[in-house]
Amino acid sequence: VIRISLDIMGGDHAPEEIFQGAYLALKEYEFHILLVGPEEITQKQLLAFPDWPMTRTTIVHAPEVVGMSESPSLAFRKKKNSSIQIGLNLVKDHQAEAFVSAGNTGAVMTASVLTLGRIPGVERPAIGTLMPSKHGYCLMLDMGSTVDCKAAHLAQFAIMGHFLAQSLLKIESPRIALLNIGEEEDKGNQVTLEAYALLKSNSDLNFIGNVEGKDILYGKADVVVCDGFVGNTVLKFGEGVTAIFMDFFKSEAKSSVLSLLGALLLKPALKRFLKTYDYQEVGGAPLLGVNGVSIIAHGKSSRIAIKNAIRSAVQTVSVDVVGSIKKALEAR
Amino acid sequence: VIRISLDIMGGDHAPEEIFQGAYLALKEYEFHILLVGPEEITQKQLLAFPDWPMTRTTIVHAPEVVGMSESPSLAFRKKKNSSIQIGLNLVKDHQAEAFVSAGNTGAVMTASVLTLGRIPGVERPAIGTLMPSKHGYCLMLDMGSTVDCKAAHLAQFAIMGHFLAQSLLKIESPRIALLNIGEEEDKGNQVTLEAYALLKSNSDLNFIGNVEGKDILYGKADVVVCDGFVGNTVLKFGEGVTAIFMDFFKSEAKSSVLSLLGALLLKPALKRFLKTYDYQEVGGAPLLGVNGVSIIAHGKSSRIAIKNAIRSAVQTVSVDVVGSIKKALEAR
Numbered sequence: 001v002i003r004i005s006l007d008i009m010g011g012d013h014a015p016e017e018i019f020q021g022a023y024l025a026l027k028e029y030e031f032h033i034l035l036v037g038p039e040e041i042t043q044k045q046l047l048a049f050p051d052w053p054m055t056r057t058t059i060v061h062a063p064e065v066v067g068m069s070e071s072p073s074l075a076f077r078k079k080k081n082s083s084i085q086i087g088l089n090l091v092k093d094h095q096a097e098a099f100v101s102a103g104n105t106g107a108v109m110t111a112s113v114l115t116l117g118r119i120p121g122v123e124r125p126a127i128g129t130l131m132p133s134k135h136g137y138c139l140m141l142d143m144g145s146t147v148d149c150k151a152a153h154l155a156q157f158a159i160m161g162h163f164l165a166q167s168l169l170k171i172e173s174p175r176i177a178l179l180n181i182g183e184e185e186d187k188g189n190q191v192t193l194e195a196y197a198l199l200k201s202n203s204d205l206n207f208i209g210n211v212e213g214k215d216i217l218y219g220k221a222d223v224v225v226c227d228g229f230v231g232n233t234v235l236k237f238g239e240g241v242t243a244i245f246m247d248f249f250k251s252e253a254k255s256s257v258l259s260l261l262g263a264l265l266l267k268p269a270l271k272r273f274l275k276t277y278d279y280q281e282v283g284g285a286p287l288l289g290v291n292g293v294s295i296i297a298h299g300k301s302s303r304i305a306i307k308n309a310i311r312s313a314v315q316t317v318s319v320d321v322v323g324s325i326k327k328a329l330e331a332r
Numbered sequence: 333v334i335r336i337s338l339d340i341m342g343g344d345h346a347p348e349e350i351f352q353g354a355y356l357a358l359k360e361y362e363f364h365i366l367l368v369g370p371e372e373i374t375q376k377q378l379l380a381f382p383d384w385p386m387t388r389t390t391i392v393h394a395p396e397v398v399g400m401s402e403s404p405s406l407a408f409r410k411k412k413n414s415s416i417q418i419g420l421n422l423v424k425d426h427q428a429e430a431f432v433s434a435g436n437t438g439a440v441m442t443a444s445v446l447t448l449g450r451i452p453g454v455e456r457p458a459i460g461t462l463m464p465s466k467h468g469y470c471l472m473l474d475m476g477s478t479v480d481c482k483a484a485h486l487a488q489f490a491i492m493g494h495f496l497a498q499s500l501l502k503i504e505s506p507r508i509a510l511l512n513i514g515e516e517e518d519k520g521n522q523v524t525l526e527a528y529a530l531l532k533s534n535s536d537l538n539f540i541g542n543v544e545g546k547d548i549l550y551g552k553a554d555v556v557v558c559d560g561f562v563g564n565t566v567l568k569f570g571e572g573v574t575a576i577f578m579d580f581f582k583s584e585a586k587s588s589v590l591s592l593l594g595a596l597l598l599k600p601a602l603k604r605f606l607k608t609y610d611y612q613e614v615g616g617a618p619l620l621g622v623n624g625v626s627i628i629a630h631g632k633s634s635r636i637a638i639k640n641a642i643r644s645a646v647q648t649v650s651v652d653v654v655g656s657i658k659k660a661l662e663a664r
Contacts, residue, residue: 181561233562240546262597265591265593
């Protein structure tokens with residue numbers, strides 16, 4: 001059975017929403033959970049769930065907590081007993097197959113790379129995020145782990161994305177695209193021009209060429225590869241758009257009786273829309289390239305996001321994404 | 333009086349929407365227009381406007397047209413009589429103070445730099461676009477002119493953005509920010525880390541630090557500086573979001589009578605929303621750093637966008653943005 005170690009102290013809504021999410025996930029998916037954090041907090045939280053499946057649960061004491069804005073490298077050096085560090089140690093020591101945290105993204109990233117190490121041959125790690133698209137999801141990477149990418153890094157992201165998309169999106173031959181400022185082969189900056197050539201020459205990938213920012217949401221590709229600086233900026237811009245949109249509807253609904261009526265009538269549709277395009281509902285993003293499964297969830301994760309992050313962990317483990325990446329990079 | 337040379341053949345909706353836009357602009361702003369393109373087309377289009385102010389109009393014959401997907405450098409070398417080239421020559425030869433085109437962006441950019449030359453001291457040109465924000469507009473640059481920016485380029489963009497914001501946004505001391513993946517000074521890639529230091533040390537600028545993608549729409553800064561690859565990607569992603577949003581409402585309105593009623597009630601509000609956040613309504617983006625005023629409008633420009641692009645041209649000329657940039661860079 002797959003064992004997931006969960007950071008109960010990670011995220012803006014920890015620990016309550018983390019426990020709620022874990023509870024929902026335990027109901028829906030088959031796995032064993034290791035709850036990592038201060039034991040007294042775990043005990044107290046569990047009181048709220050009389051039917052929590054204790055036979056599928058292990059409580060792991062981790063007395064320290066890494067704050068959301070603490071320095072990642074300092075946290076790694078000083079807080080050896082944090083829920084992030086002990087949770088990752090469990091994966092390293094083969095007592096768990098995956099780690100899930102909605103905590104300090106930089107701290108989880110740094111600790112993951114330093115604790116689990118990189119897969120041999122991988123030059124840089126990448127965060128792979130499922131972006132909602134018109135026809136389902138599009139896996140985008142890197143979303144902020146490697147912000148000074150060389151072309152060779154992007155080419156490796158494509159290989160890692162290929163296997164993750166097979167696992168998470170269940171697509172046998174995912175369409176891989178390079179995020180660029182034009183569709184033509186000769187468009188782009190130095191790095192994307194070189195990356196295009198590398199991707200084109202890799203016959204193991206279903207490389208469909210360049211896509212532009214507007215194509216991500218339209219589902220033109222299953223995997224979109226980009227530098228972490230670009231991916232992170234697009235992701236945050238998207239969050240801004242969603243937030244502006246919600247603000248607008250709330251203020252409109254208050255502006256007149258007719259608008260209020262209109263907003264009420266459209267509310268179910270709007271909810272569906274926001275659910276589809278709300279990045280927080282997607283759940284966790286696997287940190288690819290590390291020698292083990294580490295799932296980074298959004299700091300604002302709700303219970304649903306945590307449940308989905310755990311689902312991502314279970315899927316990533318069950319189809320052995322790490323093993324596939326290892327094999328592919330060994331062969332090259 | 334300010335003379336504007338207008339490319340009547342540029343854009344997906346040329347020449348009709350270009351003439352409609354020019355007509356609206358002539359009604360609203362004070363300037364003289366030079367209509368550049370095949371003379372027979374101009375004559376024919378003008379027939380549709382019995383009250384066109386001919387005393388404020390000069391017809392300039394330019395027999396050739398640059399296609400929307402033609403190679404910019406080839407077009408520059410081969411089509412010496414294109415509406416783009418002749419329109420820019422007018423600025424170079426002091427027969428017009430500004431050029432406006434919704435044509436092939438790359439071709440307009442290339443021809444502008446090669447025809448007008450760069451302002452002494454400017455290393456790279458930048459496209460400055462007004463992005464809608466919650467409290468008005470935010471000037472973002474570069475939006476795709478320079479895609480391999482060094483830190484020094486970004487620092488120059490900030491100086492150019494400062495003067496353009498003074499002119500277009502009428503803000504005396506515009507808040508300048510660096511687009512980055514975190515707000516802290518130590519966040520970013522190599523280029524943004526270096527650019528932060530340069531911007532911080534420039535006491536002539538009101539530098540407020542880093543902003544993230546989500547902050548653009550919230551109006552945290554008046555000027556946001558970024559690499560052209562990043563800016564262009566964000567801009568196109570934003571277009572994708574707007575398009576998806578409109579698709580959604582159209583399909584929802586068809587899905588049920590209640591949704592249709594809701595959509596009808598909210599239609600005026602929605603229109604306001606889309607008008608605010610529709611990038612096409614913003615009009616033109618000045619190409620900064622060239623020795624003259626060249627305004628690049630979106631290829632999909634409607635008449636309103638053309639009208640607004642002409643307004644941008646008039647404003648940019650009347651407060652002498654080019655002269656201010658010259659003086660600022662000379663002094664450094």
